[in-house]
Amino acid sequence: MRLGIGRGLAAAALGSALGALGGCMSTGPAPEPPPAAASARPSITSDMLIGKWGLASYRKDADKARTAAAAREQCGKPYVIGKGPSGGVMMYQPDQSKAQELVVKAGDGKTFIGPPDDPAGSQLDRQVVSFDGSTMVTQWVDPDVVSRYGTMVFVRCSG
Amino acid sequence: MGRIKVFGLAALGICLAALAAPNMSGATTPTVIGAPSAADEMKVDDQPGYVPSAESEQLDPQYQRQMVFYRTTEPPGTIIVQTSERYLYLVQGGNRALRYGIGVGRDGFQWKGLVKIARKQEWPDWRPPPEMIERQPYLPRFMAGGPGNPLGARAMYLGATVYRIHGTNQPDTIGSKVSSGCFRLINPDVIDLYDRVPVGTRVIVRQAPSVEG
Numbered sequence: 001m002r003l004g005i006g007r008g009l010a011a012a013a014l015g016s017a018l019g020a021l022g023g024c025m026s027t028g029p030a031p032e033p034p035p036a037a038a039s040a041r042p043s044i045t046s047d048m049l050i051g052k053w054g055l056a057s058y059r060k061d062a063d064k065a066r067t068a069a070a071a072r073e074q075c076g077k078p079y080v081i082g083k084g085p086s087g088g089v090m091m092y093q094p095d096q097s098k099a100q101e102l103v104v105k106a107g108d109g110k111t112f113i114g115p116p117d118d119p120a121g122s123q124l125d126r127q128v129v130s131f132d133g134s135t136m137v138t139q140w141v142d143p144d145v146v147s148r149y150g151t152m153v154f155v156r157c158s159g
Numbered sequence: 160m161g162r163i164k165v166f167g168l169a170a171l172g173i174c175l176a177a178l179a180a181p182n183m184s185g186a187t188t189p190t191v192i193g194a195p196s197a198a199d200e201m202k203v204d205d206q207p208g209y210v211p212s213a214e215s216e217q218l219d220p221q222y223q224r225q226m227v228f229y230r231t232t233e234p235p236g237t238i239i240v241q242t243s244e245r246y247l248y249l250v251q252g253g254n255r256a257l258r259y260g261i262g263v264g265r266d267g268f269q270w271k272g273l274v275k276i277a278r279k280q281e282w283p284d285w286r287p288p289p290e291m292i293e294r295q296p297y298l299p300r301f302m303a304g305g306p307g308n309p310l311g312a313r314a315m316y317l318g319a320t321v322y323r324i325h326g327t328n329q330p331d332t333i334g335s336k337v338s339s340g341c342f343r344l345i346n347p348d349v350i351d352l353y354d355r356v357p358v359g360t361r362v363i364v365r366q367a368p369s370v371e372g
Contacts, residue, residue, distance in 0.1 A: 056301035063303035070284070074300035077292050092297035094208075099296075148208030148307045152299060 042106040044131050046089045049104070049113075052078035052157040053136075057150035068135060068153050075157035088116060093124060094145045104128075113138065126152070189272030189320055189364065191340075205309040207287060207298055209328050216330045216345045222260025224348050229256035238276075238324075238352075238362040240342055242269050245334045247324070247342060249355060257355075259348045262332040264340040269366065274318035276360045279353060280304075283314040283325065312346040313353040317362055324362070325349060 054074035058067035082090035084101035091102050091113065102113050107120030114125030121127070126138040129151070136154040140146045222245070233239060235252035242263045248256040263269060282304025292298060302308055311326020324342045326349035327333075333345060344352065 055299045056303070057299035058303035059305035060303070067301065067303050070301040070303075071299075077289060077300050079296070079300070094297060095295075096297060097295055145208075147210055149299065150302065150305060150307070 042104045042111040044104055044111060044128065046083070046087060046104055048131070048133070049081045049089050049091075049136070050083050052080050053154040054157055055079040055152060055154055057152050059150040064151075064153070068155060071135075071153045071155040074155075078157050079154065086116070089113070094140065094142075094149060112141070114141075189270045189274060189318075189322075191268075191270045205287070205291065206329055207285065207291075207295075207302060207309055208307040210306045211328050211330050211346070216347060218260055218330065218333055218345060222334050224257065224259050224351060226251070226255055227258045228254055229258070230254050231256070233361075233363065236356065236360060238356065238360055240362065240364045242271070242364065242366050247344070247352070249352065259344050259352060260333045262327065262335050262337045262343040264338050265336045268338065268340040269336075270322070270340055271364045271366050274320060274322075274362050274364070276315045276324075276356060276358050276362060277318050278316040279358055280314045280316070281353075282312060283308070283310045285310050311343070311349055313349045315353065315356070315360075324352070 052075065054071040055078075056067045056071035056074060058064055079092075082099070084090050084103075086101060088101040088103040090099040092099050093102075101116070103116045105112050105114065105120040105125075110121065111128040111131075112120045112125040113128060114120070114122060118124055121141060123142045125141045127141060129137040129139050131137075134156045138152045138154070140149065140152075227248075229248055229250065231237075231239065231248075231250055233250050235250050237250045239248045239250065239256070240246075240261070240263075241248065245261055245263055247259045247261045249259075250256050284304050285302045285308040286300060287295070287298050287302075292300060304310075306312075307328060309328055310323075311328060314323045314325040316323050322340050322342075324344070326346040327343040328346075329343075330345045332343065337343070343349075
């Protein structure tokens with residue numbers, strides 16, 4: 001399954017608003033965020049993410065293919081995505097050694113994984129760039145995190 | 160060699176990210192020096208994802224790259240690492256050498272010997288050691304080469320050993336005993352050195368300054 005591009009006008013409008021919000025959040029009091037993607041449905045569900053994944057990262061597109069191959073070889077040290085107590089997924093945020101519950105959310109026709117209380121596309125989210133069931137590519141929203149850790153490639157481990 | 164591997168594997172440091180290398184030719188067997196010790200060493204975790212600023216790569220004057228007077232019988236093009244000085248010299252001939260400030264192995268991880276550069280790599284990939292994954296489970300298990308990689312901008316693999324001359328994203332560690340036996344330079348310096356030396360370059364690793372120098 002590939003992610004769809006559009007999810008309706010409501011989602012697009014909401015996402016645009018949230019995208020604009022993202023750049024302002026660190027400079028002053030943020031306006032009250034709208035309900036997180038209430039009218040948009042993400043293209044993937046939490047359950048699709050549960051399991052063990054090989055995880056690798058790259059910065060240059062030229063490294064994407066070999067990074068995916070490298071991720072496939074990392075199942076001996078898997079990144080485990082568990083089921084959260086509230087139906088989300090237990091994943092690690094950058095520089096955080098404890099897993100926390102995140103949710104899959106949609107905005108502006110895109111799918112994100114991030115804290116449940118933040119609107120889709122906020123600084124702490126990662127965008128799901130692609131997902132086909134066995135390989136997921138995610139990109140951090142925060143450009144600082146992108147520069148440090150690059151684009152993440154998850155490859156599902158067998159068994 | 161066996162002893163080197165034991166110490167190296169015990170450290171599981173960044174030197175071990177790539178183990179395969181061709182056989183050394185015309186090289187001596189490196190010898191590990193000293194015993195592991197917790198004293199007098201810089202305990203700094205790797206900082207994957209940290210991108211050093213140009214400012215932070217401004218070293219103290221004594222560790223900045225510079226041409227120095229250097230007497231040696233070794234031919235031009237030879238690299239001489241003086242571990243105790245924290246300097247790497249690239250012999251120029253005419254009693255001169257280009258000197259770089261380096262970070263060296265911690266106590267118990269230092270070694271000496273003659274090896275050759277077996278392979279060179281721009282922006283080497285990095286694989287965090289297992290204990291780092293345990294501490295920092297959010298890390299990718301493989302990071303394709305890039306500015307935030309602990310191995311820095313360039314790597315030169317030393318013979319068949321697990322050791323390398325490489326860059327670093329931690330400029331503050333230059334001048335310190337910090338590694339698992341590799342020699343690290345700031346990225347601008349390792350790029351400079353990389354461009355000057357070919358595969359096959361002789362690398363002499365010494366502990367104390369040579370009497371001829």
